[in-house]
Amino acid sequence: MSTVPMAGLRLRFLxxxxxxxxxxxxxxxxxxVVCTVVTTISHRLMSQRAEGIDQSDRNWWLVVADDSGAVVGAGMRTAPYAPFPPFLLPMPDEAAVALAHALYGRNEEVLAVNGALPAVDLFAAELTRLAGGRVQVAQHTRLHELGELACPPPVPGHLVVATEDELGLVTQWFTAFMGDADEQAGRPRSTSAHDVPERAEMLRRLRAGRMWFWVDETGQPVHLIGANPPSFGVARVGPVYTPPGQRGRGWASNAVAEVSRRIQAEGARVCLYTDQANPTSNKIYAALGYRPVVDMANLTIVR
Incomplete structure (x- = not known):
């Protein structure tokens, strides 16, 4: 643990x-809701630590406190894939700038950063001023929360829990989801699988019953959907993937609606992320009753 004092604020690394x-x-x-990524990942890593699963010595969490001791910002660096981007939650502007100085001062290389605006913009701009390079936007995302669910027109089939026996198909579709999302947003298709959970993590999700297929009237899987367990009373839906040959038939709308309904029936709030460059998915979720909460961004630093 380390603490970086500054006028009016304190950055505490854990x-x-x-x-x-x-x-x-x-x-x-x-x-x-805004904190969902940080809380779900933190709870998962806490559980893994309790189970004796090794943790990366690269991981850290950040707490930003004011003079009274009240926490006014937070973040973490726990990504298991290069370039290991920090994830920043909302914080005072001066804290985002101070964080750039703190990481630069301890020679911590940062070539990407994700999270809430404007914190990530300010952090990246100050870091490039200190260390050189230029900032590029990799993705603009938007976090949505479901209000009152508006059920879509029904389609044939129903939701079924994916099992360990279907690990291969789940992994295949999860991987395709990442590349297809790039194409649909007009970006070059990603060749990296860093956002696809490792086998052990995928098995954990399947055993927890948090991955589903929508199957058609013949029992054939036509859509994949997942959701995180609730953390602080909020569950996050994703991935949401329909193979190209099955699109335009209402599978996704019905699957998201049913998973969302189940989460709300459990007493939890439900949220999801969209890519702002993908108007189709944004339109689908808006029709279901999802409303924007906060804009975020994934930034890269090119040197």
Whole structure:
């Protein structure tokens, strides 16, 4: 753990997810939808640590506190794939700038950053001023929360829980989801599988019953959908993937509606991310009752 003092604020770095969740509890609970990525990943890594699963010594969590000790910002660096982008939650502008100085000062290389605007913009701009390079936008995302669910026109078939026996198809479609999302947003198709969970993590999701297929009237899988377990009372839907040959038939709308209904029936709030460059998915989710909460961005730093 380390602490970086600054006028009016204090940046506190932690290496234990449980300690972070305790230190930032009030902040995370105040807006659990915006904090969903940080809380779900932190809870997962906390569980893995309790099970004796090795954690990367690269991981850290950030708590930003004001003079009174109240937490006013947070973030983490836990991505298991290069270039290991930090993920920043909302924080005062001066804290985002101070974070860039702190990481630069300890020679921590940062070539990408994800999270809430304007924190990521300010952080990346200051870091490139200090260390050189230029900032590029890899993706603009938007976090949505479901209000009142508006059910779509029904289609044949129903939702079924994916099983361990279907690991191969789940992994194949999860991988295709990442590349297809790039194409649909007008970006070059990604050749990296870094956003696809490793086999052990995929098996954990399947065993938890948090991955589903929509199957048609013949029992054939035509759509894949997943959701994280609730964290601070919020569950996040994703991935949402329909193979090209099955698109335009209402599978996705019905699958998202049914998973969302189940999450709300459990007493949890439900949210999801969209790519702002993909008007089709944004239109589908809006029709179901999802409303924008906050804009975020994935930035890269080119040197």
């Amino acid at each position: 290496t234990d997810p449980e300690e972070f969740l305790a230190a930032a509890d009030d902040y995370l609970r105040a807006d659990p």
